[in-house]
Amino acid sequence: MIPEAVSIREVGPRDGLQIENPVPLDAKIRLLEALVATGVPRIEATSFVSPRAVPALADAADLAAELHRWPQVEFSALVAGIGGTKRALAAGMRTVEYVVSAADGHSRANVGSSTEDAVGRIEEIVRLVHGEGGKVEVIIATAWDCPFDGPTDQERPLWIAEHALHHGADQISVADTIGTATPGRVSRLIESIHARLGDVNLGAHFHNTRGVGLACALTAVEHGVRYLDASVGGLGGCPFAPGASGNIATEELAFMLSDLGVGTGVDLGAMIRAAGVAEEIVGHEVPSNLLRAGLPAPRESRMDHA
Numbered sequence: 147m148i149p150e151a152v153s154i155r156e157v158g159p160r161d162g163l164q165i166e167n168p169v170p171l172d173a174k175i176r177l178l179e180a181l182v183a184t185g186v187p188r189i190e191a192t193s194f195v196s197p198r199a200v201p202a203l204a205d206a207a208d209l210a211a212e213l214h215r216w217p218q219v220e221f222s223a224l225v226a227g228i229g230g231t232k233r234a235l236a237a238g239m240r241t242v243e244y245v246v247s248a249a250d251g252h253s254r255a256n257v258g259s260s261t262e263d264a265v266g267r268i269e270e271i272v273r274l275v276h277g278e279g280g281k282v283e284v285i286i287a288t289a290w291d292c293p294f295d296g297p298t299d300q301e302r303p304l305w306i307a308e309h310a311l312h313h314g315a316d317q318i319s320v321a322d323t324i325g326t327a328t329p330g331r332v333s334r335l336i337e338s339i340h341a342r343l344g345d346v347n348l349g350a351h352f353h354n355t356r357g358v359g360l361a362c363a364l365t366a367v368e369h370g371v372r373y374l375d376a377s378v379g380g381l382g383g384c385p386f387a388p389g390a391s392g393n394i395a396t397e398e399l400a401f402m403l404s405d406l407g408v409g410t411g412v413d414l415g416a417m418i419r420a421a422g423v424a425e426e427i428v429g430h431e432v433p434s435n436l437l438r439a440g441l442p443a444p445r446e447s448r449m450d451h452a
Contacts, residue, residue, distance in 0.1 A: 151409040152367055155188040155375045156181050156396055157351070158424060160203065160224055162381030164193065166428050168202045173427040174209055180420035181378060182216045185411045186396070190243065190375070193224035194234040200385060210237035222283070226257045227264075231271050240280035243319075244271050246310075247287040248302040251294025252323065256287070256386040265306055269313040276314065284310035285351065289320040289335065290327040293388045300335055304342055317347040319373065322362065324390045325355025329365040336369040349373035352394050354380060354433070359394035360402055367408070374399065379421040379432030395434040397421055401441070414441060 159177060163169055181189055191213060197204035206223065213221045222241035223234045234242055246264045247253035253261045268284060275282045288295075289303045307318045320335060332350075339348060350366040350373070352359040363374055380395035397420075400412040421437040 147368065148406055148408060149367065149372060150407075151372075151411075152403055153188060153373050154186055154396060154399060154410050154412060155190055155222070155349075155373065156184075156186045156378060157190040157375045157393060158378035158381055158396070159209075160190040160193050161375075161383075161393060162377040162379070162424065163428070164200050164202050165383045165385050166202055166381070168204070169427050171205050171208055171212075174205075175212060177378070177420070177423055177427055178212075178216070180416075180423040182219055184413050184416040184420055186219070186417070187411055188220045188222065191221045191223060191239075193226075194230035194237070194239075195224070195226050207233065207237040210234075210239055213238070224285075225271070228267055228270055228274070231274050235274065235278050235280070240275075240278060241283070242271070242275050242280060243283045243285050244268065244315075245285045245287050245321075246306050247292075247323075248298050248306060249288040249292030249295045252288045252292045252387060255294065256384075261302065261306070265309050268310050268315065272314045281316040282314075283317040283319055283349065284315045285319045285321055285349075287321045287323045287384075288387075290322055290331055291324055293324050293390070300338060303335065304338060307339055307343060307346070311343060311346065317349060317373070319349030319351055319375070321351035321375075322353055322359075323384050324387050325353030325359065327352065327362050328358055329361050332362045332365045333369050336366060336371060340370060345370075347373070349375065351375040353383070353390060353392065354394050355389070355391045360398060363394055363399060364402065367403075376400075378417065379424040379434045379437060381424055381428065381432055392433045395421070395432075395436065397434060397436045401436055 377393035
């Protein structure tokens with residue numbers, strides 16, 4: 147069933163830039179200004195992780211200090227542990243995304259510990275964030291496949307989601323970290339989550355590594371997901387997941403949903419302009435097809451010239 151509206155979170159400033167050469171703070175501010183102008187309601191601004199591991203986001207606290215300029219947007223930050231959570235809260239962030247890898251191989255590469263250990267930190271992270279009046283989303287990475295361990299046992303993301311909700315997480319999200327999910331696999335996992343946990347606040351994050359990211363996003367929406375991540379220009383990838391490449395492009399996701407009559411609040415023209423800003427600040431062509439081709443003419447005009 148196609149819903150009336152879907153909430154898009156723009157992840158370009160974090161996921162999009164994390165594998166790029168470090169971008170100056172003023173350029174990130176330019177990108178944020180362009181993204182805010184699109185009307186997107188939620189933006190993942192940065193991550194509080196080791197600056198040695200992810201030097202492109204070493205300025206997380208400095209960037210967080212600038213976010214007060216746009217009170218109409220819900221900004222969030224990704225964390226990988228308790229230390230990062232404390233730094234995010236100290237920097238003023240009140241929406242925190244805690245990433246837990248469903249696969250041990252990726253978990254050890256990403257955060258240096260097993261999935262079980264990462265799950266064990268959920269309770270303390272929720273306590274810390276809720277203590278500051280914030281909210282926590284647990285993002286389940288490698289929900290379908292891991293670059294090290296292969297296909298993920300589908301009981302593992304269910305176990306993580308169940309544990310997260312039991313300990314007070316406000317939302318959960320499933321992430322196709324290396325872009326190997328397909329619509330059939332997406333529908334089966336989401337159906338299993340709803341069957342096990344009921345009507346939960348469920349988000350999804352897809353990469354377009356193998357060209358089916360938008361198809362997976364549409365499948366997720368058809369199966370009850372109302373929160374989707376996407377990255378301006380299709381930028382991004384996981385530095386700890388070999389073979390991962392760009393996210394689905396925000397402008398292409400909004401274009402698809404708009405044609406289906408699904409509201410996103412995103413101004414498509416402004417989002418395409420933001421993709422141009424993203425391309426300029428990273429200094430290379432971004433994957434977005436819509437940036438290259440532009441928006442099509444209105445249907446009425448195309449019919450007139452048929």
